[in-house]
Amino acid sequence: MTVRGMTKREPNPAEPMNLAFAEAAAARARGEVPVGAVVLSPDGQVLARAGNEVEARSDPTAHAEVLALRAAAAAIGSPRLEGCDLVVTLEPCPMCATAISFARIRRVVFAAYDPKGGGVDHGPRIFSQPTCHHRPEVVGGVQAAKAEALLKDFFAGLRA
Amino acid sequence: MTVRGMTKREPNPAEPMNLAFAEAAAARARGEVPVGAVVLSPDGQVLARAGNEVEARSDPTAHAEVLALRAAAAAIGSPRLEGCDLVVTLEPCPMCATAISFARIRRVVFAAYDPKGGGVDHGPRIFSQPTCHHRPEVVGGVQAAKAEALLKDFFAGLRA
Numbered sequence: 001m002t003v004r005g006m007t008k009r010e011p012n013p014a015e016p017m018n019l020a021f022a023e024a025a026a027a028r029a030r031g032e033v034p035v036g037a038v039v040l041s042p043d044g045q046v047l048a049r050a051g052n053e054v055e056a057r058s059d060p061t062a063h064a065e066v067l068a069l070r071a072a073a074a075a076i077g078s079p080r081l082e083g084c085d086l087v088v089t090l091e092p093c094p095m096c097a098t099a100i101s102f103a104r105i106r107r108v109v110f111a112a113y114d115p116k117g118g119g120v121d122h123g124p125r126i127f128s129q130p131t132c133h134h135r136p137e138v139v140g141g142v143q144a145a146k147a148e149a150l151l152k153d154f155f156a157g158l159r160a
Numbered sequence: 161m162t163v164r165g166m167t168k169r170e171p172n173p174a175e176p177m178n179l180a181f182a183e184a185a186a187a188r189a190r191g192e193v194p195v196g197a198v199v200l201s202p203d204g205q206v207l208a209r210a211g212n213e214v215e216a217r218s219d220p221t222a223h224a225e226v227l228a229l230r231a232a233a234a235a236i237g238s239p240r241l242e243g244c245d246l247v248v249t250l251e252p253c254p255m256c257a258t259a260i261s262f263a264r265i266r267r268v269v270f271a272a273y274d275p276k277g278g279g280v281d282h283g284p285r286i287f288s289q290p291t292c293h294h295r296p297e298v299v300g301g302v303q304a305a306k307a308e309a310l311l312k313d314f315f316a317g318l319r320a
Contacts, residue, residue, distance in 0.1 A: 124284030
């Protein structure tokens with residue numbers, strides 16, 4: 001990537017997704033559904049990163065996205081993450097999508113689509129609801145095959 | 161209420177709603193949107209109670225229901241609150257409704273309906289989605305006028 005003039009350094013979008021995959025792998029190693037998420041500041045710095053911890057924390061809300069949003073909001077001292085982006089290895093569920101909207105996330109980038117549990121491009125399509133007051137930009141399917149393989153392998157292991 | 165035979169003591173449904181209202185009032189005193197929630201064990205004991213703490217915690221997910229679910233799940237050491245009920249002063253939003261489903265709550269009792277932000281009888285109607293895998297029983301409109309007055313008064317105060 002060529003950067004000219006006095007522009008701010010553009011973060012490489014592959015980097016935060018790779019961090020999210022590292023969190024997903026760590027979640028898997030803990031026996032959790034392998035999903036990882038990263039929250040980036042408006043200038044592309046990593047504010048928070050987290051993997052799914054539903055079982056470890058005994059917390060039904062401890063999806064990677066919720067944990068990353070909470071940590072990022074705590075880091076900046078506000079529940080509103082204006083201008084921040086969220087990068088996650090799986091299409092957010094309706095709970096996480098609504099939390100993303102409440103947090104006023106600017107852009108959501110996700111890897112695998114989730115026809116069974118997703119809430120962005122599937123199910124209730126939270127950001128398309130007339131009662132959704134903040135709609136982030138959405139980029140889906142980034143490194144989707146890698147995320148699908150990780151999830152498929154995890155669930156195959158559970159059934160084995 | 162007359163109880164015959166060896167039946168388990170039926171909890172008075174007004175009691176947990178009054179606790180939820182006390183949490184809502186405490187939230188209001190902290191400057192938060194006045195919503196309160198209580199989680200009850202299968203035999204009607206209070207497992208957790210919480211009011212909205214979005215601002216105090218700088219946490220976009222810190223709705224009363226999420227905090228009560230998290231505390232109840234931590235108390236019993238499982239993310240699944242089988243047979244438990246949740247009582248809350250306002251119709252849950254889509255985030256909280258999805259969390260309630262994930263937690264496998266048996267019954268949700270709420271006071272005021274929320275046409276603008278609700279996710280149970282309004283908006284995405286989370287429990288009616290084909291991709292919703294656990295649908296609790298829902299009782300809405302319990303002491304609705306009291307909850308509506310509390311919220312109306314709070315928002316009127318913000319505009320004054």
